[in-house]
Amino acid sequence: MNADKLTTKSREALISAQQIAAEHSHQEITGLHLLAALLGQDDGLVRPILERAGVPLDALKADLDQKLLSRPRVEGGEPYMGRELSQTLRLAEKDSAARGDEYVSTEHLLLGLVAAGGAAGELLGRHGAETGRLAAAVEAVRGAQRVTDPDPENKYRALEKYCLDMTALARDGKLDPVIGRDEEIRRTMQVLSRRTKNNPVLIGPPGVGKTAIVEGIASRIAAGDVPDSLRHKSVLALDLGALVAGAKYRGEFEDRLKAVLEEVTSAEGRIILFIDEMHTLVGAGAAEGGQDAANMLKPALARGQLRCIGATTLDEYRKHVEKDKALxxxxxxxxxxxxxxxxxxxxxxxxxxxxxxxxxxxxxxxx
Incomplete structure (x- = not known):
């Protein structure tokens, strides 16, 4: 297998599998060591996929630890890759090609473990991780995304990472009641219900209650007290700080925002994106050499694929948004x-x- 075709997380998992084998004084690196490495990735994709498939992670981890401890220990020498693990990698590469992916990611390794059988495959199967359920879980977590670069994890579940579901919070009773803003809520919902130019921007002084109005809309959607055009919608607040945080490499911020926009547009109008401090979009991300966030939003807004609620002050609106006529x-x-x-x-x-x-x-x- 060509190591260049492994994603960063897949390489890390294989290195970790070798280290786990060495720590246990095991001569052969097996699927069990790889499974332990995959489960140890806190920010990886394997644990969310297994959870989605209904696999009890604590029980799986306990059984896996027991199996590793029961294997014979051999002192001295470097661990080598066994036949089972080689077969797993071949099957993972085959699964990657079948999905039209350009790299072998950790989900391919997981599916390869199940397909290869062996001790790891049997253990996964015993805990309910059979091929069909895992494949469905992979589709649910990945969505329509393909693996086209060595770091695809940032593109998965982007809405969960970089947005807050205000409608879900309203359903759970976690939003304060909005009182005395019926007229402003009505006007905002009226704009949202238009066929064109249906993106309201709430303009007012700091602390006047712009976010509370959006919370009021989310609460009404949750209660079903909205026009038919807004029924079954979700209001998601974009966390621009989370998008920018830790974006060290050129284009990383751009990739994150692109992943968010792709998930929003693939929802086919069911998501309304709330962008607080909307003026901060102008120039955000441009310092690292990519497009700024505002320019990335424009095509989706122009095509009507993105419905937005913005919020800003009058001074910031005039200074940043009014100057950008297209926005x-x-x-x-x-x-x-x-x-x-x-x-x-x-x-x-x-x-x-x-x-x-x-x-x-x-x-x-x-x-």
């Missing part, structure tokens, strides 16, 4: 003012109980 054309401003005194009192009364529970105190109306 400005895609958004409809919705101006958010401070609540009236009556509305502010209603908001305080509505939130009073949550603060009382949190702090273990009583708050009187006079306070």
């Amino acid at each position: 400005e054309r895609r958004f409809q401003p919705v101006f958010i003012g401070e609540p009236s005194v009556e509305d502010a009192l209603a908001i305080l009364r509505g939130l009073k109980e949550k603060y009382e529970v949190h702090h273990g105190i009583r708050i009187s109306d006079a306070a």
